[in-house]
Amino acid sequence: MSRSVAVTGMGIFSAIGKDLEENHSSLIHGKHGLSTPEILETIHQKLPIGEIKATNTNLAKSLNLDESHAFTRAALLGTIALKEAVKNAKIKDFTNIGFVNGTSVGGMDMTERFYREYENDETNRRFIQAQHPGFTTEQIAGYFGINNYVTTISTACSSAANAIMMGARLIKSGRLDRVVVGGTDCLSRFTLNGFNSLMIYSEDFPKPFDAERKGLNLGEAAAYLVLESAELAENKEILAYVSGYGNANDAFHQTASSENGEGAYLAMQKALKTAKLNPHQIDYINAHGTATQNNDLSESRALIRTFKEMPAFSSTKSFTGHTLAAAGGIEAVFSLLAIKHQQIYPNLNFESVINETKLEPATELKSAKIDHVLSNSFGFGGNCTSLIFSKNG
C-alpha cells in the first residue's frame, strides 16, 4: 500500500498552446487564450471563449486519420495531448498500460451537429454513439492500442482530477504499474448555452477571485499525465509525485456550491491526509476559481478554513477559460510546471478582493521554492476533488 506514484510524462493542448512549451511560455508571459468564437458555430458571437484555433479537419490531418474516422473533437484534442505525454515518458509499448479518461462533454459536438440529420442521412451515423463519453475514450485508446483497463470518469468539472486520483490509486494498490490519466473536453453549443442559461457566463474576460467577477468563460483543452510505480520509473526522469488526493461531495445543490464550501474543504482535508502533509507545507494552490460569484466565494471560505496562513494561489482559468472535464488535467500540468520551474503563475484580471473573504491571489509571475502544490477541481453534482503534487516521493 505504500507504493509511491511517479509522474513520468505529461502532455497538454489548450487555448494557450499546442504543447507543453507553448503553454509554459503563455503562462510566464501572461498571455491568455480567450477570444470570440471562430471555429464554434454559435449565435453568441460576442462571448469570450478559450478556443483552440484549429479545425477538426486540420487536427485529424495532423494525426494522419483517414476521412472516415469517428473522432470527436475531444478525441482529436485528447489524442494529440496524450501523444505528447507518452513521448515525454518515453513509452513505446502499450500492452500493459491502463487509461482513465475524464470527459463530460464527450462527443456532444457531433451529436448537436448531426442530431437532426441522422434520420434521413446515412453519412454521419457512425457518430450516433458519440454522445456518450466512453466513445471518445475508445477512439483515443484505439489510436494507441491501449486494450485492457480503459475507463471513463464523468463527474462534470472534476472529471480529469478524479481520473488522476483513480490512476494513482490503481498504482498504489498494485492493480496497475503504469496508467495514463487526465481529461479532454471541447467547446460545444450545448455547454455554452447551458452555462449562459444559468446566467453565470461572463461577457468579459474572467476575473477569478475578484469582487467584481461576472462569471465563467468556457474553454476547450486536453491534458494527460503518465503515472508509473516508483519501481518502473526508476531510471526515468520523474517530474513529480502524486502524493495526495481527496474526493468529497458537497451534498448541497445540483449546481451551486454550499456557502462554507463543505465539499471543497473535505476534499482538501483528505488530500492533505493522504499526502501526510500539514497545510503550511503547501507552497502553491492552483485553485478551481471559475470566476462565478458562487464558486469563488465558496472556495475562498473553504481555503480559509483549511489554511491558517494562505499560501500563494491563483486560478489559471483566467488564461484558458474553464475547460470543464479537462480542467483538472490541464491544471495538474500547470501544477507540475510550477514544481519543475519553481514558479507561481499569475491570476489574470484581478483588481480587488472579495469583501467577505479578502483573499488576494498571485497576480504576477513569481519565483518561489515549490515542493508541494495543491490543485482543486469542483463540479456539478457537488463533486469536489483536490490533488497534491510533490517534488519528492
Add this chain to the structure above:
Amino acid sequence: MPIMTDLHTELKASIIEQLNLEDMEVSDIENDEPLFGDGLGLDSIDALELIVLLEKDYGIKLTDPKKGREIFESINKMADFIEANRTK
C-alpha cells in the same frame, strides 16, 4: 377583495407548467403567497426559469438574476411588474 385578473391566472398556469408542479392546480396558488422559501418552495433554478418566461411571454429581459428575487416574490408582484414593463 384582491383584484383577480386574467394575467394572474395565466401566470399561475404558466408557472405550474414551466416548473413541472405536477400535483398543483391554479387554485392552489394564492396571489399573495410567497413563491420562494416557505411558500410555494421554489428555488434559484426556478428563478432562472421564470426569467426566461418573462422574456418569452412578455418581452421583458432581465440581465441580473438577483432582480428576479424581488419580482418573483408573489403572483401579485409578478403581475404588477409585467403590467408595468411588458412589451408584448
Add this chain to the structure above:
Amino acid sequence: MYINGMASIAAQTEEDLFAGDLKSFQQNIFPATIVNYKEYIKPMMLRRMSKAIKMGLVAAKQALNEAGVEVPDSIIVGTGEGCKQDTEKFLENILDENESFLTPTAFIQSTHNTVGGQIALDLKCTGYNMTYTQNSVSFESALIDAKLQFAEDPDTRCILVGGVDELAKTSTPFYNLDGQLKAGEINTTQILQSESGGTITSEGAAFFLLSEIRTQDSFAEISDCMIYREISEEKLQEEISWFLKKNDLKPEDLDAVILGNNGDKRFDHYYHQLQDTIFKNTLQLGYKNWVGDYNTVTAYACWLGAEILKRNEIPQQLKLNNLDVKQPKSILIYNQYLGKNHSLTLLRSL
C-alpha cells in the same frame, strides 16, 4: 466485498422472474416497470427528475433500506449513457429556438454524474462520490473502484455501488439507424436464436450496499472484477482461466455462468465459443432476451446472480442449457457489447 442490500428496477420484476412469469415484448425498445417513485422522493425534487435519476435514487434507497444503512461512506455510480432524456430536451431546445430562450433545468440535470450527485444530495452524503461512464463496463468500473477503496481505507465500512441507464424518445431509436437494434418483427423470446445483427434494448437500475467485513445482513460476495477494452476470443479463454485461478477456482468449479448473449449474430460468438468449450458442462444462464441490453445491464446480471445465491433457486426461463444446480456457490458473469468493453465478475455464496 459482501452484499448486504440490493435492489433492481428493470423491464421484469423479481416476482415474475422467480415465478417463471417473465413477459415477452414485440418491440426492440421496451421500458422498465412502473415504480411508485412518490413513496421515496419528495414531489419538489421529483418534478425535475428524469427516469434515470428516479430509478437510480429509488434503487439506491431500497438497497440501503435492506442493509439497514442510512448513509453510506461512498457512492459510486456506473452509467453508460447518463441522463439522456434531459440531454435531448436541452439539445432540442437549442436547435428549435436557435440558442435563445433557454432555461437551465434540463442542462443541469443532463450531466452523467447527475444520478450520483442526486443520491448524495438526497442522503446528505458528503463522502467519496464517483461516476464511471465507459459503455458496457461502466458498472464494473464502479465495482473495481469500490474494491480498491476497501483495500486502501480501513475506515470505509460500506459503499453504495450501482448501475443505471434510461431510454430516451429520440436518442434511443437512433440505435435503429446504426445497426445496434434489430430490424423487422421482434419477439424477444426468440432473439437468442436470431441470425441477424443487432439486439433489443431497455433501461434499469440496480444498486448494491457493499461492505468489506461480513455482517449478519450479508448474503453474497462479489469476489473480483476485471475489464478489457478489447480482447480476442483465444485470449478471452486464457484470461477467464487466469481470473478464476487468481480466485482459487477452475472453470469446472463454477456452478453457473451468466452470459450476455443478446442475439446479435455479429458478436454472440464470444459467448458461443465459451458455451461450447470451457463452460460446456456448466449451467449457462442468459437474461438479455428478457430485460434488453443496455450499458449497465450487467448491474442487473449481478443482482440476478446474487439473488440466485441468496435463494438457492435458478429462474428456469433463463437457462441456456439443460444442466441443473441444487446449491449454487460460485457464479461468473461475462459480458461484452459490440465486441468491446468486456467484463468478468465473480460472485460467491456465503
